[in-house]
Amino acid sequence: MLSHTAEYALRAVLYIAQHETDDGLVRNDSIAAALDVPRNYLSKILHTLARDGLLLSSRGPSGGFRLARDPDAIQLRQVVAPWDAVDGPRSCILGRARCSDRNPCPAHGRWKDISEQVGVFFRKTTVGDLLREPGSLTMKTTRRSGRRPASSGS
Amino acid sequence: MLSHTAEYALRAVLYIAQHETDDGLVRNDSIAAALDVPRNYLSKILHTLARDGLLLSSRGPSGGFRLARDPDAIQLRQVVAPWDAVDGPRSCILGRARCSDRNPCPAHGRWKDISEQVGVFFRKTTVGDLLREPGSLTMKTTRRSGRRPASSGS
DNA sequence: CTCATTCATCATGGTCAGGTCATGAATATG
DNA sequence: CATATTCATGACCTGACCATGATGAATGAG
Numbered sequence: 001m002l003s004h005t006a007e008y009a010l011r012a013v014l015y016i017a018q019h020e021t022d023d024g025l026v027r028n029d030s031i032a033a034a035l036d037v038p039r040n041y042l043s044k045i046l047h048t049l050a051r052d053g054l055l056l057s058s059r060g061p062s063g064g065f066r067l068a069r070d071p072d073a074i075q076l077r078q079v080v081a082p083w084d085a086v087d088g089p090r091s092c093i094l095g096r097a098r099c100s101d102r103n104p105c106p107a108h109g110r111w112k113d114i115s116e117q118v119g120v121f122f123r124k125t126t127v128g129d130l131l132r133e134p135g136s137l138t139m140k141t142t143r144r145s146g147r148r149p150a151s152s153g154s
Numbered sequence: 155m156l157s158h159t160a161e162y163a164l165r166a167v168l169y170i171a172q173h174e175t176d177d178g179l180v181r182n183d184s185i186a187a188a189l190d191v192p193r194n195y196l197s198k199i200l201h202t203l204a205r206d207g208l209l210l211s212s213r214g215p216s217g218g219f220r221l222a223r224d225p226d227a228i229q230l231r232q233v234v235a236p237w238d239a240v241d242g243p244r245s246c247i248l249g250r251a252r253c254s255d256r257n258p259c260p261a262h263g264r265w266k267d268i269s270e271q272v273g274v275f276f277r278k279t280t281v282g283d284l285l286r287e288p289g290s291l292t293m294k295t296t297r298r299s300g301r302r303p304a305s306s307g308s
Numbered sequence: 309c310t311c312a313t314t315c316a317t318c319a320t321g322g323t324c325a326g327g328t329c330a331t332g333a334a335t336a337t338g
Numbered sequence: 339c340a341t342a343t344t345c346a347t348g349a350c351c352t353g354a355c356c357a358t359g360a361t362g363a364a365t366g367a368g
Contacts, residue, residue, distance in 0.1 A: 001155070004326065007249035014248075014260060028345070040347095041327055047346065059345045060335030076261075083325090094168075095161035104289035106168060107230075110279055114271050125264055135258035158356065182315070194317095195357055201316065213315045214365030237355095309368100316363070323356080333346070338339105 006080035008037050009045050013054065013079050017071045017127050018136065025064030048082050072128030080122070087119035160234040162191050163199050167208065167233050171225045171281050172290065179218030202236050226282030234276070241273035 002010075015034060016026045028046060032039045046065055050057045056068045067074065077086055092099035093111045101108070130136060156164075169188060170180045182200060186193040200219055204211045210222045221228065231240055246253035247265045255262070284290060 001245075001247060002249070004249065007247075010261075011248055027343095038327060040329075043345070044347085050345095057345065058335085059333075059343085060337095061343045062336065063334090063344045065345090091155075093155060093161075094165055095156070095158065104287075106284035106287040106290040107164075107279070108289050109287055110275065110283070114268065114275055117268050117271070121264065121268055125261070129264070130260035133258075133260040133263055135262050136260040181313095192357060194359075197315065198317085204315095211315065212365085213313085213363075214367095215313045216366065217314045217364090219315090311368090312366095314363100314365085316361100318361075319359090321356105321358080323354105325354090326352085328351075329349085331346100331348080333344100335342100335344085337341085337343100 002080060002086075003083050005045060006083040008035070008042060009049060009079050009083070010076065011035050012037070012042060012046060013049065013067070013074070013127055014130055014136075016055070016065055017067055017131055020066045025058065025062065025066055027064040031065075049079070052078070052082060054078060067127075070128065071131055072126050074127040075123055076125045076127070076130075077122035079127070086122045091115040091119075156234060156240075157237050159199060160237040162189070162196060163203060163233050163237070164230065165189050166191070166196060166200060167203065167221070167228070167281055168284055168290075170209070170219055171221055171285055174220045179212065179216065179220055181218040184218075203233070206232070206236060208232060221281075224282065225285055226280050228281040229277055230279045230281070230284075231276035233281070240276045245269040245273075 012031050012035065015031050019026050019030075028043050029039055031037070031046075032042045035042075046055060046057070049055045050065065050068075054068055054074060055065045057063070057065050080086060091111075092105055093107050093115075094105045096105045099105045099108055101112075166185050166189065169185050173180050173184075182197050183193055185191070185200075186196045189196075200209060200211070203209045204219065204222075208222055208228060209219045211217070211219050234240060245265075246259055247261050247269075248259045250259045253259045253262055255266075
């Protein structure tokens with residue numbers, strides 16, 4: 001459905017949103033290690049997201065990335081846009097250049113609804129929405145069995 | 155959504171289903187010309203479909219391809235299967251190896267329904283279904299203005 | 309049998325996503 | 339200023355996908 005690069009971008013943005021409260025910035029290498037994504041490859045992805053205005057970056061010691069705006073103001077579509085056109089005219093399942101309600105391919109009537117739901121998903125869902133989902137908790141560091149200071153979190 | 159190859163396969167199977175009544179067999183070059191797909195490339199695709207038991211092929215003059223069984227017994231999933239795994243474990247939008255109801259990713263709850271609808275579409279929809287769709291008519295040779303014998307079809 | 313016709317198959321090349329490696333450029337800190 | 343740290347960036351490699359072109363193998367017609 002999505003390219004690997006777009007998946008990395010989604011997971012990275014989500015990771016930044018979850019961890020930027022710690023000290024403000026999240027380093028590329030931290031994200032790469034947590035998500036098991038190649039360091040330099042992720043660096044390019046984050047650079048693209050920063051260039052598009054979704055992230056802010058700063059260099060040097062204590063540098064890193066953070067969200068450029070509120071998580072609720074970032075649609076998933078905007079995160080994957082540089083790599084995957086998730087809506088737009090690429091919706092015909094048979095690859096027809098011209099496929100619409102007026103000039104439908106044989107599968108148009110049956111595929112149309114699903115195609116539109118995909119578009120709605122990426123346009124309506126925001127990073128903030130995903131942060132409030134139950135699965136978001138298990139994304140953090142996997143619980144280790146070794147003892148740890150109590151109430152280390154916020 | 156689908157690779158070009160899988161799109162070609164779908165359109166070719168559909169074309170064969172529409173034209174095999176004319177004289178029994180449909181030649182590779184006829185399909186390639188009608189669908190604007192490279193001849194030799196299409197030949198490999200049809201060969202794969204024949205090897206998988208969806209098509210029957212015969213060589214020599216008056217050779218060609220035809221469906222191996224009733225159009226209603228061919229799921230779209232079977233046509234694209236050699237090139238695209240449209241259901242199965244590749245359904246997590248974040249690319250997680252493990253993503254299920256028990257161990258969900260943050261997007262699982264919101265993406266699950268759409269993902270399942272895609273799977274249902276390819277499993278429940280058959281070639282026969284598409285033949286009965288209105289768009290199927292416009293797939294045939296574009297209507298030419300020259301006169302033609304009346305009631306040439308069945 | 310000969311031969312044109314058609315599918316089957318092999319060898320080759322272009323393009324691009326995905327990924328690695330090396331290097332450049334900015335910057336907080338001492 | 340010197341330096342370690344971090345992001346920025348360019349060159350390059352690899353494999354998969356998308357083809358192209360040539361050749362092989364089967365087969366119906368004469």
